[in-house]
Ligand SMILES: Cc1ncc(C[n+]2csc(CCOP(=O)(O)OP(=O)(O)O)c2C)c(N)n1
């Protein structure tokens with residue numbers, strides 16, 4: 228007898244007969260070959276490669292796909308906007324070293340997901356954006372199909388690789404190529420285009436099974452050259468004022484113990500980039516974070532591990548690094564550890580490039596360091612400690628104040644305590660002042676616990692990152708959000724409530740972008756472009772979907788609301804009203820705003 232159960236509903240992805248697959252005439256049961264189709268081959272191909280979660284948003288042509296994937300045991304997390312699903316996939320990729328999958332409909336859904344794909348590529352997060360698309364021949368002749376768009380061409384310049392599958396027989400190869408492209412070498416975003424017609428194509432199940440590929444060793448280790456390691460260690464050994472810079476590539480590598488050993492066995496002071504915070508606890512005695520403006524120009528040899536000398540590090544030159552003018556180099560020599568050879572010399576000369584995956588490189592460096600490495604001079608360490616202690620004491624004084632109204636510092640002093648008491652919680656952070664103050668005030672204690680706006684300083688990652696962090700880790704998530712930043716993805720509080728995720732969102736509400744005090748220079752009825760509705764009740768958004776809302780105006784109230792959120796693990800939004808005059812333009816990057824030549 229032919230199988231009559233709908234495979235989609237039994238969780239068995241490939242159990243179709245020719246008649247179910249729509250081959251027309253009823254075939255004599257025993258002889259009819261088991262059939263499969265594009266839907267099931269994609270699901271089987273993903274499952275074969277360990278994909279257990281898809282972040283997406285249904286619609287033509289992928290609605291049935293989401294149902295079948297769920298029936299087949301894949302967790303399908305459905306969002307309210309594709310950009311948030313894309314951001315979720317990207318950060319799932321960062322946290323797990325496996326490509327995060329985002330699934331969208333054609334044209335507008337695809338475009339909504341594309342910002343996240345481009346952002347993932349910029350940040351070296353492995354993700355695959357899978358979008359349904361319209362019919363090739365109609366798109367190519369521009370005959371006006373439903374949601375017509377040449378998606379592959381549009382995606383290609385914005386991601387690491389882009390593929391399209393036209394035949395069911397090629398689904399296995401398409402998925403394998405997408406996975407390899409996303410996670411091997413320098414990770415990034417990959418686009419996989421699946422035209423509507425592909426899903427319904429049928430194939431004999433056995434042939435389908437044989438066409439799938441389980442990718443062997445998707446991110447092969449890349450061992451550094453022994454000469455390169457030797458060159459780097461010689462340079463480091465000769466340093467008088469060495470410094471180590473850790474980037475999010477180092478966090479991604481999941482080589483936590485070796486990275487810590489490298490820092491501790493050399494005794495070299497280190498600076499963590501924002502998402503590398505917690506690789507070693509921020510309270511570590513070798514952290515030079517509180518003396519950043521001293522160590523960057525003063526260091527003579529800097530070893531960069533999984534970070535890039537981009538704008539976030541002032542391109543490795545200019546005044547920040549002790550150069551006279553903004554294009555002038557300081558006197559440092561650089562060792563750079565990175566998987567991508569072309570990263571070297573991107574901004575300044577790299578004297579000792581070490582190319583390979585971070586884990587292998589750090590391992591090789593450790594082997595070369597041995598046990599008798601001479602620690603940096605007491606003079607260098609002492610000078611750093613002096614500045615650090617002074618800055619820490621100054622900050623402690625500011626944090627101890629209890630101004631009315633509450634400001635960034637007094638609110639974040641509470642968040643700092645809560646994170647210290649819950650070091651496994653994942654902190655998501657976006658905004659301008661809300662970002663900068665959180666990064667400098669809130670210490671992280673464990674690797675990959677701080678997720679933020681990354682290389683682009685992009686707003687809108689908040690709720691997508693929060694959902695994914697909770698889903699893939701099961702840990703409590705604390706999202707510290709500027710009120711503007713929150714607005715970019717705020718509707719996903721419904722998603723947080725729907726999946727009952729342990730996410731505590733804290734909106735640092737200063738009534739606007741940077742602050743809430745700007746006035747309309749023309750004096751008309753419109754408020755200034757940076758100003759929002761005063762006293763907005765963001766907490767009610769969470770309440771609307773069954774979560775917990777809290778409106779707080781003091782540090783004590785904030786502490787109570789956050790503690791309760793963490794104790795209950797219920798979706799919570801704390802609307803923390805802070806002084807609307809407290810922020811500065813663009814936070815710490817005011818200087819990037821162009822100045823008008825015309826006098827005001
Ligand atoms: C996608 C995107 N759009 C716009 C911006 C510009 N931008 C930078 S920070 C920010 C919001 C700052 O306000 P808020 O989140 O309330 O933080 P605050 O400084 O007030 O604490 C905006 C709109 C951006 N970085 N990304």
Ligand SMILES: [Mg+2]
Nearest residue numbers: 709710739741
């Ligand atoms: Mg604000």
